[in-house]
Amino acid sequence: MTALPFPLAEAPDEITAERGRKLFAGESVFVKGVVAMSGLPPADRLEVCFAGRSNVGKSSLINALTGTKGLARASNTPGRTQEINYFTQGPDLFLVDLPGYGYANAPVPVVEKWQRLLKQYLSGRQTLRRAFVLIDARHGVKPVDEEIMTLLDTSAVTFQAVLTKADKVKAKDRDRVLNQVRGVLAKHPAAYPEIVLTSSEKGDGIATLRSIIATLA
Numbered sequence: 001m002t003a004l005p006f007p008l009a010e011a012p013d014e015i016t017a018e019r020g021r022k023l024f025a026g027e028s029v030f031v032k033g034v035v036a037m038s039g040l041p042p043a044d045r046l047e048v049c050f051a052g053r054s055n056v057g058k059s060s061l062i063n064a065l066t067g068t069k070g071l072a073r074a075s076n077t078p079g080r081t082q083e084i085n086y087f088t089q090g091p092d093l094f095l096v097d098l099p100g101y102g103y104a105n106a107p108v109p110v111v112e113k114w115q116r117l118l119k120q121y122l123s124g125r126q127t128l129r130r131a132f133v134l135i136d137a138r139h140g141v142k143p144v145d146e147e148i149m150t151l152l153d154t155s156a157v158t159f160q161a162v163l164t165k166a167d168k169v170k171a172k173d174r175d176r177v178l179n180q181v182r183g184v185l186a187k188h189p190a191a192y193p194e195i196v197l198t199s200s201e202k203g204d205g206i207a208t209l210r211s212i213i214a215t216l217a
Contacts, residue, residue, distance in 0.1 A: 006161070006182045009194040012211035020210030023217060026090035028066035033083035037120050041086055043127040046217055047094035051148055052134030054100035057164040060200040061134065062087075062097055065210060072097050082114045084121060093217045096128075101144055122155040129216045130192070131159040132209075137166045137197070138173075140180040153190045160192040161185060162209065167199035 012020065034040055052058045062072040071087065085097040098121075099114055122128070131152055135141055152159045161181060169177065178195070185191040196212065198205035 006185050006191070006193055006195050008178075009196045009205075009208050009212065011208055016211045016215065017207055019214040020207060020212075023090060023093070023214045024066055024210050027088075028068045028071050028095070029088045030071065031086040031088055031094075033085050035083055036117065037124065040084075040121075040125070041094070043125065045092050045094055045127065046129045047096050047125070047127050048129055048213055048216060049096035049098055049121075049131050050134060051098045051131055051159075052100060052164070053136075053142065053144055056100070056134045056136050057200055058097065058100060058134050061162070061164055061198060061209075062095065064198075064200040064203065064206050065213075066095070082110055084117065093213070094127075101148065119151060119155075122151060122157050128157060131157050132162045132196075133159050134162050134164050135181060137163040137169045137177055140177040141184040146184060149184070149188045149191070153188050156190065158190055158192050159188075160194065160196065160212070162196045162198055162205075164198055164200065166197045166204055167202045 011017075031041055032039070050058055050062060059072040063069055066087070066089065072085065082099050084099070087095040087097070089095050098118065101114075101118075122131070133145065133148060133152070135145060149159065163177070163181070166174065181195065185195075196205050196209050198209060200206070
């Protein structure tokens, strides 16, 4: 039997799971929202970032990871928040929440300014260890997701696909979406060869993602 490309990440072993639990048992603190490269905090620790189109469940995932309700706040208006939000996770790690993309309501100059900032951040942040690209498990990869993946390719930033809202998809539909996601990822050299399946509401995949981040940190 041939192994699937981009398999689902397996649940961590006890030791790795405990590393993830310990990392995220520490306090999660909002540092600042950044609108220009000059405002980035000192690059004095490793960081991972979370990217995803509007309404993909990014804030819910960050809150589930950190166990801190309301740490990352979702805007009711897609495209309203145009900041890179920094959080500390313990003394040695930054969690970085990138603005949602793919919005229709933001003015063109605002979108262009955000895109410039995003490109500068991804290509110029030496302490960025991995980007997690969030994909809605109900819909799969959209063209706007591929744009961010291509940007990560050109910036030589390893990214890992994280499917959100897995609890809202039937098994047969999930397999179809996973096949579509795998086909897209195969075209991107910066894609990490495992997919993480999550549900912020049910807690599925949260321990796995915590462990992955702990091994990076």
